[in-house]
Amino acid sequence: MEKPRQGFWGLWNISFGFFGIQVGFALQNANMSRVFQTLGASKDDLPALWVAAPLTGLIVQPIIGHLSDRTWNRLGRRRPYFLTGAVLAAIALFLMPLAPAIAAPLVFAAAMLWVLDASLNISMEPFRAFVGDMLRTDQHAAGYAVQTAFIGAGAVLGSIFPWLLEHMGVANVAPEGALPDTVRYAFWFGAFAILAAVVWTVVTTREYSPEEQAAFTGHVEADDAGEITARLAAKNPLGGIAWIVAGIIVALAVDMLGLQKEVLLLGALLAIYGVLEIVAIRMARQGTKPNMLSSIVGDFSGMPPVMKRLALVQFFSWSALFIMWINTTPVVTQYVYGSTDTASAAYNEGANWVSVLFTVYNGVAAIAALVLLPWLSRKFGQVRTHSICLTLGALGFLGFFFLRDAKALIVCEIGIGISWASILAMPYAILASNLPQAKLGIFMGLFNIFIVVPQLLVATVMGSIMLAFFPGEPVWTMLFAAAAWAIAALAMTRVSAAIPARNA
Template sequence: MKKRLLSFWEIWNMSFGFLGIQFGFALQGGFMSRIFQTLGADKDAIPLLWIAAPLTGLIVQPIIGYLSDKTWHSRWGRRRPYFLIGAILSSLALFFVPHSPALWIAAGFLWILDASINISMEPFRALVADKLHESQRSYGFVVQTLIIGIGTWVASNLPWIINQLGVSNEAGPGIVPLSVKVAFAIGAFVFLVSILYTVFTTEEYPPENMEAFRKMQKESKGNFFKDIMENMGNMPSTMKKLGVIQFFSWFAFFTMWSLAMPALTEHIYQAPAPVESAYDMTDAAQSAVFFEVNKKYQDAADKVGSAMGVYGLSSMAFALVLTFYASRKRLNRKFTHMISLLFGGIGFIGMYFIPNPSWLLFCFVLVGIAWGSILSMPYAMLSSSIDPNRMGVYMGLFNMFIVLPQIIAALGGVNFVYKLLGEQAIYAMVVAGISLIIAGIANLLITNKKAIAYTVDIE
């Protein structure tokens, strides 16, 4: 089927649901560790509590990709049914997670939340490749990144904004502050509404040969694992090379999501989370000290969350520049991605050396450039090097290179590596920087010219 070139607003509409997805990811990435620490988690236990996120992605994304490839509904299309199911489940999980009364319940909600977000996210990646002519793929993924950047910045600042509006960020031992609860409720609403916007404003192309498609659906029944293993065995070499880049990229960002909060509240703001067991809460004086220390931590956590939002803002600005460039000229995806990751690596390492908190914003600007590229360039390169009829399943399998490094990090990898440098959690940010630099250099492995830069100009 010959695909027509889409306008900016058509691409915007089909990508808008990512605003909600990113609200979910930004709230999860910026504040789950805060919730875990509030409920009594030790900082070294936090990466293991985060293992829910990559494990659910490893299981869910290939399944959803495979199923969506073989789905067609005359009204809802191929990918949109999965958007909608994921949005409903994610919104419910987002609303309830900050109300968790115990650590194990919060960890359980993280499983549900991440699984639900993955149900929506993978088909969005495939939709761009489904709908866009190959000459517009870089442009489409960059527009998606622009929307992701908006969502990251707004969601990361929500608890701080809500606190500035008069909602308290203070709470008793083991209680998540009201400002965080309100932020998650707003995130749940935005998630659902933005997905619905894309569902009702975007049409999908039907299969070119409906008879052959129905035949494939029947033949594929009961062959899920066989088909998955066959596709895995036939993985293109470019996809494997991109996998190396993704491995080190996502090891770095998992390290940030899980440990930036304890690392930066301690190192930058000198305000570590108080351990309730260290205080005699029956003693009025010690109880007062606990509340004072806890307030200092919660204020610092708001500032760290707000600073982390800057990486969403800079990724949005970077995506905006790439959007204008990719809409008019050929983009060298390989070198764009390599340079972006090197900037991000410098940003992470710089967090150890900065003299005061104001420099933290600059570090996250550099991290945002890497993030903006991670969300667009690998997918643009991948979509130009795989069979369009297997777009969903390959996008799902590509997720393995995202979740495996996170699982390794969660199972103790990040704790082991950063403690080779020192006991302080800030060394985890140094490890994240080194990992991104390795990922940047690994772009030199990519040699497929079609993946590096598609050559058809857009008029």
């Protein structure tokens, strides 16, 4: 017995909620540096303020993945998490523009970013597994392509909305310390968009029950709790101690090398993981019943080979993306529009142009997902397609390093957009076809670790590198981004050996 083949509207309904989620992410990515700078943050403060995004993803996604694999109620398996995250994200988007009226506006904005990003992650993680749940294997690539198209479309709308408002006569300049009306109204629109889109998916889809999933696969997938316990019990606790030592070394290096204090967060995370691993091993050896901690640690240590190889690709892919989201506004406003004064017309014109540039790469991604990626995949296979697209994106970042014409940067965004489409589709299509159905949630959540860890490194270490070698010159971050995507393209060539030839 096979899952029913989904037609156009089935694919549409399954992924439409991601449209709203991406409106929220786009507003965050294109405007939070502007918000922080407007509220008094310097360029050097931005990485630390942005640390909320990767940290919340690191914590939230594995937990939500674990829980959603084990959930079944009236709303289903994944849909309860879509809806909860959407409601919380809408609240954060509504409150964010009120920051200037709060006693500590910068602190309030940073806190709302934490809430917003955590909420978006609560909604986003189950959507990745949802495609795998709802579609048969031969539709995985199509499903993630449609999801990517909605991501691109939502990001286009979220990115360009302030610019559209300005051209409709809404004020794009405000007194020092205040957010322009274009930004405030855009965030409020985003609150409505995410809630409406996610509710659409919740209302128009019906998830398959555990019994139906078992019938589709022809068997009930065995509970691997015993295997996880045995794997943990066999692990050497010295591995956990090594993580702790690494964390201590990183913390000591902050003072010894004069690194920024945000690097302490990286050291703390390394040490905490080491402690959690030791605790999980101890529980396994004592025969403690498997729980969330042991499942997450055990599955992390027992990732399938294809996931391990894709993890390296994701690490470098998302390093470049986070560099772009943090630094595009400072780079464009300083080098193309010649202003670092957040209250000036030139700065705000440049910041709005960044919204247009982000709109371009997301629009290109939406088109590429439906037109270019399927053609490239048929011709070269999924692995080589992803490598080609990452190379095009690396060339796009090189353009930012050399070009000083605003319109010329659109060409750069085309390459970045093609790469972005592939990042959102190819790795997930490969994984969904090669992971156990019953554990899609947890494995997709763990895969996210290799998205957020590089972002944490960028948010903590990049600031120290820039201060030490390129103070006041954010354009050099684009060279780092180009190098990261070039490395990811090379790393992708190692993935073929870990997956069946029919999926490569």
